[in-house]
Every structure is written in C-alpha cells, then in structure tokens.
C-alpha cells in the first residue's frame with residue numbers, strides 16, 4: 001500500500017496517482033476508525049465515516065502541519081467543530097505521526113486522553129471541541145490573528161450540517177466576511193442526517209449555499225466523498241479574494257459500509273462482532289477493486 | 291486601622307482606569323488586542339479604538355462570537371481582553387468561557403463591565419448576580435473583582451502578563467482609594483487588608499469593600515474593631531488569610547454585589563467549615579428574589595449593603 005507522508009503535494013507524484021493513493025488511504029482510515037470504535041465500544045461511527053475523505057485530503061494534501069511544525073506560529077490550523085467525530089481525526093493524526101497509533105487502544109478508557117471529543121491533551125489537536133457551534137468563532141479569531149500578523153497560514157474548520165442551527169455559527173459567519181477572512185475555509189460535512197432524523201426534518205438549513213452567500217461567503221458545493229473533487233476544491237482556495245470560503249461537502253453518513261450508509265442508527269452505533277467482520281470485508285473488497 | 295485611611299474622595303470608575311491602563315500598555319505591547327461587542331462606548335474604549343485600530347476587533351452584538359474569537363486570537367499568542375457587559379458575557383457566552391477559554395486553556399482576559407447591579411434601574415436583564423457562582427464552578431479561570439482604582443490598575447497590568455484564563459469585573463461608579471494596612475501589594479489570590487481589628491472580620495469584594503470600610507469606622511466608634519479585607523480574587527481564594535482572620539476575630543461577615551448563592555460568602559463558608567473554623571458567620575449580598583428596582587445605591591441600601599446594614603449585622607453576630 002502506498003503511504004502518504006507529510007505535505008508533498010507540490011513535489012509529489014502527478015494528481016492521478018496521488019488520487020489513487022488518497023483513495024487507498026481513505027479506505028484504510030475507515031478500517032481503523034471502525035477498529036477503534038469497536039475497541040472503545042463507543043463512537044460516532046456514521047459521521048466519522050462521512051468526513052473521512054475530507055480529513056484525508058486535508059491532512060495529506062492541504063494542511064501545512066506536521067508533528068514537527070505543530071507549535072510553529074506559521075502552521076495551518078484545523079479546528080474540528082463537529083468534535084464528536086473524533087475517531088476520524090484521531091486515526092488521521094496517528095497516521096501523520098502525531099502520536100503512536102497504539103495509543104488509540106485506550107480510546108474512551110479510564111484516564112485516557114483519547115476521549116470522545118478532541119482535546120489538546122492529544123498532540124495535533126488545536127482546540128477542545130465537542131459542544132457544537134464553537135469551531136467557527138474560534139477559527140475566525142485564529143484567522144484574524146493571521147491577518148493581523150501578516151502570516152500566510154490558513155485556517156480550516158469542519159462543521160456538521162446538524163450543528164448549523166447553533167446561532168454562534170452565524171455570528172461568526174458574519175464576522176468572517178466583515179473582516180474579509182480569505183485565509184479561512186469552513187467545510188460543512190453535509191451528510192443530511194443527525195441524531196434524531198434527516199436534518200431537513202429536524203431543522204432545515206437549505207438552501208445552505210444561499211445562506212452562506214448572503215452572509216458574504218464564497219461557496220463551492222462538491223461531493224465530499226470524492227477525493228478528486230475535494231482536492232480540486234481545496235486547490236481553488238480562496239474561492240474569492242477577500243471572502244471566506246465554504247465547501248459544502250455532500251457526503252454519505254456511514255460512507256463505505258453498505259448497511260450503515262444513510263442509516264440513522266449508525267449515528268453512534270457500535271458494530272457487533274459480525275457486523276464488524278462484514279464491514280472490514282467490504283472495505284477489503286473496496287481496496288482490491290481500486 | 292481605619293483611622294489611617296485618608297483618601298475618601300471618589301476618584302474614577304474602575305472601568306475608566308481599566309481603559310486607561312490598557313491604552314498605556316498597548317503603546318509598547320502590540321500583542322494586546324481588545325475585542326468588543328458594540329461595547330466600546332460602555333467600556334470607555336473609544337479612545338483605545340481610535341489610537342490602536344489595529345489592536346481592536348469589533349464583533350457587533352454577538353457575545354458568543356466575542357468569546358470564541360477571543361479564544362482563537364489568544365491561541366495565536368495575542369493578549370486578548372474580551373470586553374462586554376458582565377450580565378451578557380457570563381450568561382449568554384458562558385459555554386464559550388467554559389469550553390473555548392477555560393477548558394481549551396486559551397488565556398483570554400474576560401472583562402465583565404458594568405457588573406453586579408451597576409446598571410441599576412435597567413433591571414435584572416442587565417444585572418450580573420450570577421457570575422461568581424457560574425465561573426467558580428468552572429475549572430481553570432480566575433475570578434477577580436477589584437475594589438478601587440489601585441487594584442484595577444494592578445489587576446490589568448498583571449492580567450496582561452498572565453498566561454492563563456481570567457475573569458475580571460468592574461462597575462461604573464467612581465471609587466475612593468483604599469490603602470492596605472501594610473503597604474500596597476497586589477497579587478491575584480492574595481486579599482488586601484484595608485483595616486485591622488480583632489472583633490469582626492468583614493470580607494468584601496469589588497464595590498462593596500468601601501461600604502465595608504465605612505462600617506468598620508462606624509463600629510470603631512462603638513469600640514468594635516473590625517478587620518476589613520478586599521478579597522478581590524474570589525477564585526482562587528486566599529485561604530491563608532481566611533484562616534488567619536478566623537483565628538483572630540470573633541465573627542465573620544462577607545459582602546458582595548452578587549447573589550448570596552455561590553459567590554464570595556459561600557466560598558469562604560465552605561472553606562472555613564471544612565477546615566474546622568466555625569465562627570458566627572453572615573453572608574451579605576443580593577437575596578434570591580426578584581431584585582428590587584432602583585439605582586445601584588438604592589439597591590445596595592434596600593438590601594443593607596451599606597454602612598448601616600453592615601454594622602447592624604455585625605452587632606447581631608457579636609450580640610452587642
């Protein structure tokens with residue numbers, strides 16, 4: 001299997017090959033996400049699987065950050081507002097060498113730093129999140145500091161579609177365009193489901209693009225489970241000079257596992273032994289078919 | 291002793307001192323950033339904004355975003371003062387203070403202005419009588435209410451050099467200057483002794499320290515000698531000083547511009563009782579009721595947070 005290291009997007013292989021390598025990486029990430037969720041007997045399975053490709057492309061293709069540069073004031077920042085999908089983040093951070101992957105065997109265990117939401121006690125995590133509607137305001141402050149200090153770093157934050165009704169998101173959205181933060185990119189993991197029901201039935205936030213546009217953002221809608229579309233979208237940042245960018249990433253909750261896809265119960269469902277074996281088998285087949 | 295105090299003239303509102311000190315510090319310290327939520331006028335920060343537009347961020351009336359943005363700025367090394375009326379800041383943005391500042395350990399200086407019942411007749415929407423209680427129960431944030439201009443100046447200077455979360459609250463009223471008995475020193479977590487006596491300890495914070503001192507003087511005439519402490523830091527509490535005055539005095543009264551629930555008084559009571567210092571004890575503050583309407587002074591007077599009210603409570607405790 002091809003290992004992707006660091007941020008070699010400029011000097012790496014041509015995009016087609018990189019695309020394949022990234023696709024392999026996504027499948028491997030999904031295998032590990034399920035492995036550690038089963039080990040912890042807890043986790044936000046569906047949402048971690050929906051945002052896997054986004055995190056994969058961010059950490060392996062976009063973000064200028066590594067364990068060595070994590071304390072550098074010039075690093076790119078990634079703030080995961082939908083903190084509950086921490087399993088995806090932890091698996092990706094481990095693959096980047098922020099901490100030994102074995103640490104994840106302690107996920108959600110007594111006295112472990114690897115808890116059910118991101119915490120700065122884990123190397124690679126920028127902010128403690130978990131309560132929804134917090135990532136975007138912090139990202140705005142971080143991007144503002146970059147503008148003040150004339151730094152070139154960029155700030156990325158991943159939002160769930162279910163967290164958009166939190167008013168703080170829209171307070172922050174206003175301020176991001178007011179301050180012309182084109183060093184800021186929000187990604188909405190629009191898997192169209194949340195814990196109770198389809199998001200459009202719980203609290204409809206469509207048309208999402210029009211809302212962000214009205215708040216002064218430059219918007220791009222893509223298939224958030226398509227590696228090539230993700231790479232192309234991030235390559236195009238900022239979408240408009242002087243405006244914050246938002247990628248509305250249409251994704252599938254439970255992506256990659258047939259019986260989990262678009263099923264409410266997998267919001268935080270933990271696979272049984274049999275279900276786990278079936279999921280790994282499906283992912284292995286996907287690897288073979290790439 | 292109370293007699294040594296000679297500076298009773300009201301000087302400035304602590305709030306004004308706050309903005310002046312910030313303006314002075316910002317000349318040399320370009321990392322200082324003030325974030326306001328349409329509160330630069332009430333925060334006396336208009337001159338700051340004019341002089342240092344690069345060091346001022348306005349977020350509009352959006353307290354949650356105010357604190358979140360402040361946390362992001364602080365995570366990048368900015369010395370951030372997030373300024374908003376205490377009533378909104380510590381209620382509407384409480385979750386941002388809890389998570390983005392305290393839990394994430396972003397060293398924001400959370401500045402609650404026009405605190406307590408400073409807004410008087412504007413009513414309970416504008417009162418902050420819950421902030422000590424709410425913030426005391428949150429790990430990793432200091433809670434400070436300076437009594438006078440000196441404490442305010444010291445607190446702001448110290449806060450700008452402190453790399454951990456801190457909540458500071460000020461009122462709008464011009465405050466007289468208070469002198470510490472043993473020369474003026476200021477450190478977070480160290481109460482200041484404003485008067486010394488062995489009969490009763492009056493432990494106050496913020497704008498209630500001056501009425502406590504006035505009460506001490508009145509009591510001295512009746513041959514009741516009071517220690518008066520400005521317990522400007524409510525968390526972490528100066529437990530050494532508490533122990534000392536509890537051993538030294540026959541009774542203890544606490545006073546705060548806050549609900550009698552969860553603030554300075556209960557913090558003191560909790561420490562003393564759990565460490566075996568049982569003395570006649572009274573918590574003075576705003577009772578748990580629909581707060582009376584009126585100016586700050588009228589509200590203080592209504593609830594006995596004045597010279598007369600405090601001396602009455604002391605006499606009751608001492609049975610004199």
Ligand SMILES: [Mg+2]
Nearest residue numbers: 161162193194
């Ligand atoms: Mg969702």
